[in-house]
Amino acid sequence: MVMWKTVRVLSVLVLFHLHCVPKPSPSILGVFILPLVTQTSATFTIESTVPSNGATGVSLTPTITIVMTQAIEPTSLNTNISCSPSCPSLTGGSSNRTITLTPTTALTSGVTYTITLNQNIQSTFGLTLGTNTSFSFTTL
Incomplete structure (x- = not known):
């Protein structure tokens, strides 16, 4: 009889202990820091552009997209971005690894533009490009 009482008491204690164990929750590190980690390369360079380097027949009102290998410090x-020959003002900004630029007025037809x-x-x-980097495209 004493044995059953001991087993019951131990069972209650074990169940009570399991019920009191806290459930895991996301850590502050995972919520705030990990989404910022978007380094896909050990170097910081241009991964791709739209229009692509050397493209021809580009619209007079293009949306210029530059994807970098790492997240950009806005x-x-x-x-630090220029266009030659003189482009109309470029508006836009960056989001994570992508820079998006749009001319405020139409570009000139048949002109080769270089974005630097x-x-x-x-x-x-904290990495920089290290050298000026350019790509060019020609409008319709």
Whole structure:
């Protein structure tokens, strides 16, 4: 009889203990830091562009997209992107690894434009391009 009482008491204690174990929850690190980690390369360079380098027959009102190998520090874009010959103002910005630019007015037909990213553009990991990097396209 004493044995059953001991087993019952131990069972209750085990069940009570299991009920009191806290359930795991996401850590602050996983919620705030991990989504920012978007480094896909050990170097910081242009991965791709639209229009592509050397493209012809590009619309006079293109949306220019530049995908980088790492997330971009948005404040480093200020005055670090240029267009030649002189483009209408380019509006846009960056989101994670992508820079999106749109001319405020139509480009000129039959002109080859060169977009240059200054060497000082920086990734969120502190890397810079290191050299000015350009790509060109020709409008319709």
